[in-house]
Amino acid sequence: MRPDPPTEALPDYSASLRAFHRAFGRDLRRAVRAVPLPPGSRVLDVPCGDGFYTAALARRLYPFGRVTAADLSDAYLAAARTRFARLGRAADVALVKADAYRLPFRDGEFDVAWCARSLITLDDPVAALAEMGRVVRPGGLVAVLEDDEFHRVVANVPVGLELELHRAVAEAARERYGSRTGLSPARRVSRYLLEAGLRLERRTTFAADRDAPFDPAVRRYLRAMMRETRDLVAKHLPPVALAALDREADPGHAGSLFRRPDAELTCFTTLFLARKPE
Numbered sequence: 001m002r003p004d005p006p007t008e009a010l011p012d013y014s015a016s017l018r019a020f021h022r023a024f025g026r027d028l029r030r031a032v033r034a035v036p037l038p039p040g041s042r043v044l045d046v047p048c049g050d051g052f053y054t055a056a057l058a059r060r061l062y063p064f065g066r067v068t069a070a071d072l073s074d075a076y077l078a079a080a081r082t083r084f085a086r087l088g089r090a091a092d093v094a095l096v097k098a099d100a101y102r103l104p105f106r107d108g109e110f111d112v113a114w115c116a117r118s119l120i121t122l123d124d125p126v127a128a129l130a131e132m133g134r135v136v137r138p139g140g141l142v143a144v145l146e147d148d149e150f151h152r153v154v155a156n157v158p159v160g161l162e163l164e165l166h167r168a169v170a171e172a173a174r175e176r177y178g179s180r181t182g183l184s185p186a187r188r189v190s191r192y193l194l195e196a197g198l199r200l201e202r203r204t205t206f207a208a209d210r211d212a213p214f215d216p217a218v219r220r221y222l223r224a225m226m227r228e229t230r231d232l233v234a235k236h237l238p239p240v241a242l243a244a245l246d247r248e249a250d251p252g253h254a255g256s257l258f259r260r261p262d263a264e265l266t267c268f269t270t271l272f273l274a275r276k277p278e
Contacts, residue, residue, distance in 0.1 A: 010075045014050065016224035021052045023221035024267050027208035028145075031271045032056040034204055035112060035143045039064045044110045044135060046070040046100055046118075051080030053116045053145075054093060058084075061091035068110070070098040100128040108137040116145040117269075119185040119192070129196035138278040142198055147269050149173070149183035153225060155257055156264045157248050164241035168233035189272045198274035205270045212263035222257060222265070223249070 021028065032053060037043065041061060045054045048069035058067045069084075071077050077095055084093050098104055100122060113132035119125045132142050149169055157165075173182035181187055193200050210218050226249035234242060251258040257265075 008073065008075045010050075010073075010079065013228070014076075014079075016221070016228055018050065019217070019221040019224045022217040023210070024208050025052075027206060027267065028053075028269065029056045031145050031204075031206055031269060032060060034206075034271055035114070035273065036141065037061060037065070037112065041065045041111045042109065043067045044070060044103075044105070044113045044132070046098065046103065046113065046115060046132065047072065047076070047121070048080055048095075049073075049076050049116075049118070051083040053114060054080060055083055055087055055090065057114060058087060058090035058093050062089050063091065065091040066094070067091055068094045068096055068105075070096045070100075070103065072097065072099050101131055103131050103135050105135040107134055108140070109135050110140065111137060112141045112143060114143045114145075117147060119144070119146060119189070120183065125185070125188075125192045126195045129192055129198065133196055133198050133274075133276050136276050138276055140276050141201075142193065142196075142274045142276065144189050144193070144272040144274070145269055146186040146189050146272070148186045151268050154266045154268070155248075156262070157257070158244065161241055161244045161248070164237055165229070165233060165245070168236035168241075171236040172232045186270050189270075193272060193274040196274075198276060200272060201275045202273045203270060204273075205268060208267040208269075210265040210267075212257075212261055214258070214263070214265070218265065219251075219258060223251070226257075 037060060043057050045057060045067060048054050048071045051069055054067055054069040061067065069080055077097060081095060113136050115132060122128045129142060136142060150166055169183060170180040174180045176182060190200050230245060247253050248256050250256050257263045
C-alpha cells in the first residue's frame with residue numbers, strides 16, 4: 001500500500017538543495033564523520049528536510065545506534081521516507097512530524113542533536129537550539145552545519161562582478177530579513193549557541209574544490225545556483241553587472257563558468273559542535 005501523497009509541495013529551493021547534495025555529497029559527509037558518535041548513539045536530525053543527512057548519520061551508525069528524523073513539513077517527510085526505503089545497510093531510522101520549537105521528546109533522550117543548513121528557515125534560532133539542547137543528555141552535543149551566502153560557493157568570476165554580487169546580496173538580505181547578514185547564518189551560530197545555554201567546543205570549516213571541466217552533477221548545481229542568485233539580486237545589480245552575471249551563467253557562452261577551461265568552484269561549510277553542560 002502506497003503512502004498518501006503529501007498535502008503540500010516541497011519548497012522552491014528543494015530542487016537546488018538536491019542538486020547541491022549530489023554535487024558536494026562526499027564532502028558534506030565529511031562533516032558528518034567529524035561528529036563524535038560512539039557505537040549505539042541516539043541522534044536527532046532536526047529539521048531533517050529530505051533526509052540527506054539522516055541517511056549519512058544512519059549509515060555511519062550501522063549496525064548499532066538510532067537516528068530520529070524530525071520535520072514539520074509533510075512533503076519533506078514523504079521525501080525522506082522515499083530516501084530511507086533504499087538506504088540499505090544503516091542504523092534504525094524513525095520519522096517524526098515535529099515542530100523544532102516544541103519537540104515531542106523527553107529531556108535528555110538523545111546523545112546528539114544535528115541541525116544542518118536550517119537556521120535561516122527558523123524565526124527564532126536561539127529558541128530552536130535551546131530546545132535541541134533540552135532533548136540532548138547532559139554532556140551531549142548539538143551539532144550545527146551552516147554556511148554563508150557570501151562565501152558558500154566561491155567561483156573565479158571577474159573581481160568587479162564578485163564585488164557587485166556581494167553588495168547586491170547584502171541589499172537583498174536587508175530587504176528580505178531586515179539585516180545585511182540575514183542570508184549568512186554561519187556568522188551568528190556561535191552567539192546563538194551561547195545564548196541557548198550551550199558551550200561551543202569546536203568549529204571546523206570544510207572546503208570542497210571543483211575544477212573544470214565540471215561533471216554533470218556540478219553543472220546541474222551551478223545552473224540552479226546561478227538561477228537562484230539572479231532571482232535574488234537582479235533588481236539590486238546595475239545593468240552592466242547583470243549582463244556579466246548572465247554571461248557567466250550561460251552554458252553557450254565561451255566565457256562562462258560552464259565553458260572556461262580555468263573555471264573553479266570552492267564550497268565552504270562550517271560545523272559547530274556545542275556541548276550541553278553536565
